[in-house]
Amino acid sequence: MPEVDLVFPRAFVEFVNPADETEVMRCDLTWLTSSYMCIFGQGCQGIYADAPDTGCCTLGAHFADEDDEERVKTFVDQLDETQWQFHPGRPVKRKDWIETDDDGERKTRTLTVDGQQACVFHNRADFAPANGQGGAGCALHGLALQQGRNPLETKPDVCWQLPIRRRFRNVERQDGSTYTEVTITEYDRVGWGPGGHDLDWYCSGNTEAHVAVEAVYVTHEAELTELMGKAAYDELVRHCDAHVRSRSALALHPADPR
Structure with a gap:
């Protein structure tokens, strides 16, 4: 519809x-x-037709302020290769997951894989670590669920508010x-x-x-x-x-x- x-x-x-x-x-x-x-994973078509599997994560997330960025950093440091598909395989540095846009605003990095751009924390559908976990979705969201937290604790403000x-x-x-x-x-x-x-x-006004x-x-x-x-x-x-x-x-x- x-x-x-x-x-x-x-x-x-x-x-x-x-x-x-x-x-x-x-x-x-x-x-x-x-x-x-x-309805991510249940019919969500993504905000761009050329990236239907990345939902609204295509552009990355802008941080609300320094506190938002610092809060997210504490959880980024807890991610490992079994939880985050694009983990650098060494101690994580900010440049691994933060970039600035054309206006100088800080945001999560984006990566283009197989023609689909998405936030660096967006695990793709082919993510299958040895522990049997995996699949598409936000690594920070998955971390929250594994730790028994609400995802609003681990994700950038704009992500959990939307x-x-x-x-x-x-x-x-x-x-x-x-x-x-x-x-x-x-x-x-x-x-x-x-x-x-x-x-x-776009989802909010879609039947x-x-x-x-x-x-x-x-x-x-x-x-x-x-x-x-x-x-x-x-x-x-x-x-x-x-x-x-x-x-x-x-x-x-x-x-x-x-």
């Missing part, structure tokens, strides 16, 4: 962060109560007081910038990826809690539960099954 139109009515809720009265959370109920799920998007905006009220508006919404094509419209396939049994606010509890804080997430759940009970067909994400 084709992707839905990028512009459609959405239901939002706003509430003060119970843990920080200077923040007002603005949450996209239409997205958060949708049936989206990541396709949830968090934005900040400083707002001044008419009385001169201010607050920080924190928007939690869908990371659709627009979130990728002008190049997002050039992607050959093929709206097949989860439970809604995003349930399946992405860990990610939302990390992005919002526990108190704000608990308040979000209350609003999402009420929205699910009362919503009409007009409030559904258009990629959801009818």
